[in-house]
Amino acid sequence: MPTSNVWNTKNGWGPRTGGYRLNSIGHIYGNGRNYNAVILSRAPSGFYYGRDTVNGVSKILYAALAQPLA
Known part of the structure; x- marks a missing residue:
């Protein structure tokens, strides 16, 4: 993993009707970028x-942001 990015995150999860819910919200910065990201999931398999x-x-977001802006 690159060391030039910083990612602060808050996760939440729990069982719900129709499957488990896992949600993550984070702030990513580094290499001239500054983003907020939200990942919401419904996991029928648990x-x-x-x-x-x-x-x-x-991991995909973190690796993509490791590349400096052109």
Whole structure:
């Protein structure tokens, strides 16, 4: 993972009708960028499926922001 970005995050999760909910909101900055991101998920297969989904999206965003703006 790049070290030039900083990501502050708040997560929430819990069982709901129709599947587990995992939500994440964060502030990302570094390499000349400053963004807020929200990931909302509904995980019919349970907590671990939702956790893996949120983590996967987070890794994609973090890696993409590691590249300096041209």
